[in-house]
Amino acid sequence: xxxxxxxxxxxxxxxxxxxxxxxxxxxxxxxxxxxxxxxxxxxxxxxxxxxxxxxxxxxxxxxxxxxxxxxxxxxxxxxxxxxxxxxxxxxxxxxxxxxxxxxxxxxxxxxxxxxxxxxxxxxxxxxxxxxxxxxxxxxxxxxxxxxxxxxxxxxxxxxxxxxxxxxxxxxxxxxxxxxxxxxxxxxxxxxxxxxxxxxxxxxxxxxxxxxxxxxxxxxxxxxxxxxxxxxxxxxxxxxxxxxxxxxxxxxxxxxxxxxxxxxxxxxxxxxxxxxxxxxxxxxxxxxxxxxxxxxxxxxxxxxxxxxxxxxx
Amino acid sequence: xxxxxxxxxxxxxxxxxxxxxxxxxxxxxxxxxxxxxxxxxxxxxxxxxxxxxxxxxxxxxxxxxxxxxxxxxxxxxxxxxxxxxxxxxxxxxxxxxxxxxxxxxxxxxxxxxxxxxxxxxxxxxxxxxxxxxxxxxxxxxxxxxxxxxxxxxxxxxxxxxxxxxxxxxxxxxxxxxxxxxxxxxxxxxxxxxxxxxxxxxxxxxxxxxxxxxxxxxxxxxx
Numbered sequence: 001x002x003x004x005x006x007x008x009x010x011x012x013x014x015x016x017x018x019x020x021x022x023x024x025x026x027x028x029x030x031x032x033x034x035x036x037x038x039x040x041x042x043x044x045x046x047x048x049x050x051x052x053x054x055x056x057x058x059x060x061x062x063x064x065x066x067x068x069x070x071x072x073x074x075x076x077x078x079x080x081x082x083x084x085x086x087x088x089x090x091x092x093x094x095x096x097x098x099x100x101x102x103x104x105x106x107x108x109x110x111x112x113x114x115x116x117x118x119x120x121x122x123x124x125x126x127x128x129x130x131x132x133x134x135x136x137x138x139x140x141x142x143x144x145x146x147x148x149x150x151x152x153x154x155x156x157x158x159x160x161x162x163x164x165x166x167x168x169x170x171x172x173x174x175x176x177x178x179x180x181x182x183x184x185x186x187x188x189x190x191x192x193x194x195x196x197x198x199x200x201x202x203x204x205x206x207x208x209x210x211x212x213x214x215x216x217x218x219x220x221x222x223x224x225x226x227x228x229x230x231x232x233x234x235x236x237x238x239x240x241x242x243x244x245x246x247x248x249x250x251x252x253x254x255x256x257x258x259x260x261x262x263x264x265x266x267x268x269x270x271x272x273x274x275x276x277x278x279x280x281x282x283x284x285x286x287x288x289x290x291x292x293x294x295x296x297x298x299x300x301x302x303x304x305x306x307x308x309x310x311x312x
Numbered sequence: 313x314x315x316x317x318x319x320x321x322x323x324x325x326x327x328x329x330x331x332x333x334x335x336x337x338x339x340x341x342x343x344x345x346x347x348x349x350x351x352x353x354x355x356x357x358x359x360x361x362x363x364x365x366x367x368x369x370x371x372x373x374x375x376x377x378x379x380x381x382x383x384x385x386x387x388x389x390x391x392x393x394x395x396x397x398x399x400x401x402x403x404x405x406x407x408x409x410x411x412x413x414x415x416x417x418x419x420x421x422x423x424x425x426x427x428x429x430x431x432x433x434x435x436x437x438x439x440x441x442x443x444x445x446x447x448x449x450x451x452x453x454x455x456x457x458x459x460x461x462x463x464x465x466x467x468x469x470x471x472x473x474x475x476x477x478x479x480x481x482x483x484x485x486x487x488x489x490x491x492x493x494x495x496x497x498x499x500x501x502x503x504x505x506x507x508x509x510x511x512x513x514x515x516x517x518x519x520x521x522x523x524x525x526x527x528x529x530x531x532x533x534x
Binding site: 229230231232246247249250280283284285287288289301303305 | 442487488490494501514520522523
């Protein structure tokens with residue numbers, strides 16, 4: 001009899017524990033599922049507090065909502081800051097244009113003055129050269145800020161690679177000739193090749209690189225050649241100039257970095273950085289191969305197809 | 313921001329007269345988003361170094377810290393899970409699973425982790441890497457360059473903190489190699505990924521932001 005009773009008690013207790021364990025498990029699963037949903041909703045931006053009771057989940061929901069709210073506020077602040085930067089950049093760009101143009105104009109007028117002494121003439125030339133430098137610097141910085149802050153979007157359309165190369169070569173021809181340098185464009189491998197790039201900005205990038213090649217080469221030639229693979233169009237700019245050591249070759253793409261040998265030359269150390277930023281925002285890249293004293297080859301790689309989806 | 317720091321790594325194989333210092337006091341720091349190339353001749357210790365950075369091998373002395381986690385303080389099982397979530401690997405031999413199609417190969421590390429796949433992100437990766445029309449193909453139906461592009465997508469699929477690549481272009485001709493490298497570089501750039509790559513090819517190394525040269529287990533240029 002007692003045995004029977006004990007077994008019954010034991011049975012009830014066992015059943016109760018199983019039911020209890022199952023309920024706890026179910027509740028735990030429900031909580032985990034809700035937490036999972038909360039995270040999914042937060043990621044998709046549709047999160048709203050659903051439960052207002054004394055439960056732990058409800059308390060978590062409310063605190064999580066506070067957290068999301070504070071993050072939203074800081075995002076709005078960042079957007080505000082960004083808009084201020086945009087205004088600032090456009091102010092700098094607009095307001096410095098006229099005074100710099102005037103400086104150039106008046107220094108030119110002054111240089112034509114016949115009564116000027118030799119020393120005076122030299123000073124005027126310096127003023128003119130420095131103003132040109134200032135104009136390049138302000139222009140480049142404005143372009144750079146526009147690019148980096150996403151104020152301008154690059155317009156990558158089908159463009160002819162040869163047209164790009166020829167237009168840059170033509171622009172720098174007289175500068176090269178004045179230094180008695182040859183400038184050669186070899187574009188036969190890309191005669192009918194087009195790639196997706198923004199003509200205006202990519203031209204700026206290539207122009208900066210070829211201009212540097214002309215600037216830092218005293219004798220020999222600057223050769224621009226092109227080639228295409230399945231994915232990229234490649235433009236090589238090869239010079240017979242001073243070259244760059246392996247240690248310095250990655251540094252020269254940094255903002256305002258000037259290689260030790262060229263510190264005496266003109267230039268502000270922004271051209272290569274800008275070129276790199278432009279090519280990178282077109283999903284391309286720039287590679288440098290150089291031997292000190294024997295010249296450098298800068299290679300620009302631009303994707304043929306901007307989303308590459310039609311690639312074989 | 314520093315994402316990886318290795319300090320005073322030492323590794324010796326063998327004992328006594330046959331002792332070889334594979335790594336001799338190597339320290340290295342890599343920033344987030346950086347592309348670092350490690351160059352050196354075979355036997356210089358560059359593969360040993362990469363294995364240690366990825367937690368595949370343990371140094372005799374020194375430590376590796378990735379994203380604030382010290383690998384030396386982790387148990388083997390923890391390192392395995394950490395590696396799956398935080399590190400993407402790309403190998404010379406592609407190492408794709410032959411019976412899985414391109415899509416399944418790419419999402420394999422996420423499936424292993426029991427996570428939901430971020431479909432939008434995976435589709436974007438596939439498009440950028442030019443694999444859109446190949447998702448149903450098996451690895452054997454692809455060229456070498458295409459196979460390595462699948463391996464790149466797989467390495468990036470779990471959005472790891474670091475990609476470690478061991479001679480990723482070693483099995484490809486030079487033009488295809490540069491294509492694959494360019495794609496690797498632009499995808500890493502797009503997702504602000506850190507890339508550490510071993511190569512003995514100078515042309516490939518020149519695509520990096522920084523080159524570290526290793527000779528006889530020591531860093532000779534940084």
